[in-house]
Amino acid sequence: MTMYENEKNKDTDAAAGLHPRRMSDSASGDVSYEDLLYDVGQNKDKDSFIALFNYFAPRIKSFLLKGGASETKADELAQETMLNVWNKAKGYDPTKAAASTWIFTIARNKRIDALRKKKYYSVDLDNLPELEDETDTSPIQNAIDNEETHAIAHAIHNLPAEQADLIKRSYFEEKTHQEIADETGLPLGTVKSRIRIALKRLRQDPTISELWT
Amino acid sequence: MTEHINHTQEITDKDLSADDLYHNLLMDYAAGRLAEAQNMIIAAHICMSGNARQKLRQYESLGGYMLENECAPVSMCASALDNTLSLLDQVRHEAEHKSQNNIFPGNITVPTPITECLETNRVNAKWRMLFPGLETFKVKLNCPRHNVRFIKAAPKVKTPHHTHGGVEITLVLDGAYEDEYGQYKRGDLVISDENQRHTPQSCARRGCVCLIVSDTPVRFTGLWRILNYFIKI
Numbered sequence: 001m002t003m004y005e006n007e008k009n010k011d012t013d014a015a016a017g018l019h020p021r022r023m024s025d026s027a028s029g030d031v032s033y034e035d036l037l038y039d040v041g042q043n044k045d046k047d048s049f050i051a052l053f054n055y056f057a058p059r060i061k062s063f064l065l066k067g068g069a070s071e072t073k074a075d076e077l078a079q080e081t082m083l084n085v086w087n088k089a090k091g092y093d094p095t096k097a098a099a100s101t102w103i104f105t106i107a108r109n110k111r112i113d114a115l116r117k118k119k120y121y122s123v124d125l126d127n128l129p130e131l132e133d134e135t136d137t138s139p140i141q142n143a144i145d146n147e148e149t150h151a152i153a154h155a156i157h158n159l160p161a162e163q164a165d166l167i168k169r170s171y172f173e174e175k176t177h178q179e180i181a182d183e184t185g186l187p188l189g190t191v192k193s194r195i196r197i198a199l200k201r202l203r204q205d206p207t208i209s210e211l212w213t
Numbered sequence: 214m215t216e217h218i219n220h221t222q223e224i225t226d227k228d229l230s231a232d233d234l235y236h237n238l239l240m241d242y243a244a245g246r247l248a249e250a251q252n253m254i255i256a257a258h259i260c261m262s263g264n265a266r267q268k269l270r271q272y273e274s275l276g277g278y279m280l281e282n283e284c285a286p287v288s289m290c291a292s293a294l295d296n297t298l299s300l301l302d303q304v305r306h307e308a309e310h311k312s313q314n315n316i317f318p319g320n321i322t323v324p325t326p327i328t329e330c331l332e333t334n335r336v337n338a339k340w341r342m343l344f345p346g347l348e349t350f351k352v353k354l355n356c357p358r359h360n361v362r363f364i365k366a367a368p369k370v371k372t373p374h375h376t377h378g379g380v381e382i383t384l385v386l387d388g389a390y391e392d393e394y395g396q397y398k399r400g401d402l403v404i405s406d407e408n409q410r411h412t413p414q415s416c417a418r419r420g421c422v423c424l425i426v427s428d429t430p431v432r433f434t435g436l437w438r439i440l441n442y443f444i445k446i
Binding site: 046049050053054056057058059060061062063065066074075078079082083086096097098099100101102103104105107108109111112118119120121122123125128131148149152153156167168170171172173174175176178192193195196197199200201203212 | 226234259263276277282284287288294297329333400
């Protein structure tokens with residue numbers, strides 16, 4: 001059994017089930033979180049929103065707690081993130097990103113605004129003007145068919161634990177390399193090369209390197 | 214360019230290249246943890262490069278994976294859902310202040326993160342001559358370890374041979390330039406590390422305008438060393 005499945009078994013969220021991204025709905029077959037998010041964006045459907053909220057809000061809260069937010073603050077910010085999801089869902093394009101990816105960016109921006117209190121120049125991939133020599137038009141099909149999620153899960157699992165941990169912490173803690181160096185007492189160069197080695201290793205995973213050419 | 218390294222083999226510092234730094238910058242951007250100077254130059258590069266956008270999507274997918282699979286759900290407070298639902302129908306006024314005036318000097322369109330940066334930091338964006346054919350202005354940001362500056366070179370201007378104490382990231386905003394290692398055009402991000410000495414020359418037709426973020430000041434080498442005393446780029 002892979003770590004990925006282990007993680008899933010610990011997950012008691014009723015909506016999640018064994019297949020994390022598909023909600024079982026006997027009437028209409030499988031409904032994905034992408035479908036739900038698209039439905040929220042196009043039709044302002046509250047039931048779809050509630051399903052998304054039940055699945056994602058507790059994860060966003062967990063994400064914010066890992067970033068150092070207090071229990072109350074994390075709860076409050078997770079709610080605000082979901083409110084932003086509702087308000088911005090109109091711009092969601094399921095051919096370009098998985099629901100989790102899109103919601104992650106909203107949660108990340110919320111965290112930056114609220115916890116970091118520093119200027120962050122953010123770029124909204126949904127609303128960037130197209131480039132003249134567009135090399136980016138290929139829709140990320142794997143966002144829909146889950147291939148990418150599985151490849152990532154697999155690649156992370158195959159990393160030595162310490163390296164996997166470095167990559168995870170990159171996403172959870174908004175500390176810069178310098179801040180990590182100051183905190184751990186490690187030379188800045190060591191902090192930098194460790195994370196780069198971990199990332200190089202991840203990119204060299206056969207499935208990932210094929211997917212992320 | 215594909216790298217052929219057996220993925221089970223140990224990777225050490227010596228195997229790291231500028232490409233690995235580039236990926237790291239994009240991942241850190243996706244994770245939201247870059248220092249201001251690097252954050253600004255990477256955001257601007259993403260606006261200008263399709264390849265960078267595609268990579269950013271990949272690193273955002275990695276973030277989506279982390280959110281969904283590595284953040285064990287923590288119960289929300291009892292009123293959370295009702296509270297959020299009660300706010301859904303409120304009309305939201307977009308607090309979008311997007312200034313349209315291009316405060317960048319000269320007739321050049323630069324991506325939004327740069328205008329935003331010049332505005333928030335109240336930069337006096339005016340070219341000042343460094344030596345004939347080369348003009349510059351600096352930006353002071355909230356990250357003292359980075360040196361941020363814009364440079365404008367007239368056509369066919371050579372910058373004297375120099376080296377960088379640390380890493381230098383250059384984004385071509387207009388025109389093009391070349392050095393011993395290659396040619397770079399609008400939107401390209403060029404990363405040179407500490408040991409690379411180079412002699413950039415702007416292109417013959419348009420010259421070039423670049424944004425440069427570096428760890429430490431430039432050091433001129435060879436006979437040009439004397440410039441170090443007079444010019445602080």
